[in-house]
Amino acid sequence: MGRLIYINTVKNYSEGFMKALLEYSPKLISAFLILFVGLYAIRFINRFAKKIMVKRNLDPTLSKFLADILIWVLRVLLFVTFISKLGIETSSFVAILGAAGLAVGLSLQGSLSNFAGGMLIILFKPFRVGDTIEAQGVIGTVTEIQIFITKLLTANNQTIYIPNANLSNGIITNYSISGIRRIDLVLSLSYETDLKAAKEIVMEVMKNNNKILTSPEPSVMVRYLSDTAIHLAIRPWTKNEDFGIVSSDILEQCKIAFEDKKITIQPFTKGITK
Numbered sequence: 001m002g003r004l005i006y007i008n009t010v011k012n013y014s015e016g017f018m019k020a021l022l023e024y025s026p027k028l029i030s031a032f033l034i035l036f037v038g039l040y041a042i043r044f045i046n047r048f049a050k051k052i053m054v055k056r057n058l059d060p061t062l063s064k065f066l067a068d069i070l071i072w073v074l075r076v077l078l079f080v081t082f083i084s085k086l087g088i089e090t091s092s093f094v095a096i097l098g099a100a101g102l103a104v105g106l107s108l109q110g111s112l113s114n115f116a117g118g119m120l121i122i123l124f125k126p127f128r129v130g131d132t133i134e135a136q137g138v139i140g141t142v143t144e145i146q147i148f149i150t151k152l153l154t155a156n157n158q159t160i161y162i163p164n165a166n167l168s169n170g171i172i173t174n175y176s177i178s179g180i181r182r183i184d185l186v187l188s189l190s191y192e193t194d195l196k197a198a199k200e201i202v203m204e205v206m207k208n209n210n211k212i213l214t215s216p217e218p219s220v221m222v223r224y225l226s227d228t229a230i231h232l233a234i235r236p237w238t239k240n241e242d243f244g245i246v247s248s249d250i251l252e253q254c255k256i257a258f259e260d261k262k263i264t265i266q267p268f269t270k271g272i273t274k
Contacts, residue, residue: 031085038078046071060129065122065147114148117164121145131176132240136162155244175240180213182237183247187254188229190264195222195230198263202234205253211246212236229266 046067053063122145127133132141133152138160140152150167152160175181189198199220206218216237223233234254238246258265 027086031082034085035078035082038074038081042071042074042078045074065118068147113165114163117166117168118145118147118150120168121150121164126172127174127176131174133175134173135170136166138162175243179240180216180237181240181243182216182235183243183250185234185247185250186223187232187234187251188226188266189232189258190266191230193230193263195232197261198232198258201257201261201263202232202254205250205257206234206236209236209246209249209253211238211242211249213238 049070050063050067053066121127127142129142129145132139138152138154140154140158140160142150143153143159144151145164147164149161149163152162154160187202189195202220203218206212206220212218213236218234218236220235221233223231225231234250236246236250255265
């Protein structure tokens with residue numbers, strides 16, 4: 001008798017399950033159909049939007065940023081449509097999502113500041129990808145501007161990640177905007193030095209270096225006088241990409257030329273670059 005009751009119970013549950021499945025299957029099929037078609041449509045819209053932005057010559061960083069926002073907005077809309085098609089009440093879900101978003105926003109205030117900083121950088125463009133900048137105590141070439149951080153590659157091949165909030169609120173020196181850069185070097189000479197001859201030698205060295213620009217013209221002048229030496233300022237102009245090698249060449253060639261002319265360089269000779 002008990003076995004018969006068990007079999008009837010199982011049968012009733014099976015029939016109820018199959019009935020519910022048959023009634024619910026159209027919603028389930030249509031919901032997943034919307035999901036798959038929607039995912040494909042989002043990829044298509046994203047590619048189409050990127051092509052339009054490329055044709056409009058939009059900044060690559062701004063294009064990527066807008067494309068990322070677009071794809072996430074469309075994904076959220078698709079998800080809400082998907083669960084709505086399944087029969088889940090979306091109003092309560094949206095309320096829960098809003099409350100969760102507020103809580104997450106409060107806990108991620110630093111990240112939101114970085115997001116706002118990224119927006120400011122992208123809109124006002126104090127620098128672009130490929131520019132060499134100095135910020136937050138580091139110098140490097142901008143390799144990527146993301147929503148929250150900016151990546152720099154230093155001269156010794158180190159990757160530096162700087163939060164966009166710090167960048168947007170701090171001082172940024174962009175060495176790439178004008179395309180050229182002045183080198184500031186200082187040589188310390190003995191007080192017995194013939195200044196006129198020393199300046200002529202330095203000018204000749206710079207004249208013979210084809211990486212130094214003739215406009216603006218290079219200059220040589222006395223920077224200041226200390227107790228032990230005359231400090232000579234050497235200021236040639238060069239292209240950004242030649243800055244490092246020209247700085248080194250000028251110091252080396254001036255030393256060789258001074259030695260040939262018996263001009264004494266003080267032991268604490270130093271080069272200052274800015």
